[in-house]
Amino acid sequence: MPIAAVRSASDAPWWLLVPIPERQSSYAPLVFFAVILVVLLLAIVNVHGEGLWLAAAIALGLGTALVYPTLLAAVSDVAHPSWRASAVGVYRLWRDLGYVVGALGAGLIADVAGIPTAIVAVAVVTLASALITLLRLRETLPVHPGTPSRAGF
Numbered sequence: 485m486p487i488a489a490v491r492s493a494s495d496a497p498w499w500l501l502v503p504i505p506e507r508q509s510s511y512a513p514l515v516f517f518a519v520i521l522v523v524l525l526l527a528i529v530n531v532h533g534e535g536l537w538l539a540a541a542i543a544l545g546l547g548t549a550l551v552y553p554t555l556l557a558a559v560s561d562v563a564h565p566s567w568r569a570s571a572v573g574v575y576r577l578w579r580d581l582g583y584v585v586g587a588l589g590a591g592l593i594a595d596v597a598g599i600p601t602a603i604v605a606v607a608v609v610t611l612a613s614a615l616i617t618l619l620r621l622r623e624t625l626p627v628h629p630g631t632p633s634r635a636g637f
């Protein structure tokens with residue numbers, strides 16, 4: 485199976501599911517989905533066989549589709565309307581710069597220590613990001629009496 489098929493299998497869920505979490509900016513699901521991404525990244529390192537790689541890539545695409553729009557919605561939630569566009573622009577700048585730096589860093593790690601080590605490094609950075617989010621960010625969505633808390637899903 486060509487690597488392009490596995491890569492495409494990871495992207496397909498993204499295009500199908502991105503509209504769903506855009507409205508969910510609560511931090512609890514964000515952290516939960518990020519931890520799922522970590523588990524899936526570690527699963528990719530440990531599975532063998534094209535079918536399992538394909539299944540792991542699809543699952544990783546599902547997790548990614550749930551995390552990234554939620555991050556953007558969270559940035560929008562905490563920004564005042566007068567500077568929201570600037571905040572989203574700055575967030576996207578750093579996010580896109582992270583793609584470049586992350587790809588170069590993962591490539592260097594893969595060259596020095598192997599692809600599995602590079603994938604584990606990405607999982608560690610993702611987990612650290614989830615923990616920082618959990619410990620540092622405060623929920624901004626109001627909880628009204630008689631309605632279920634979105635922070636608890």
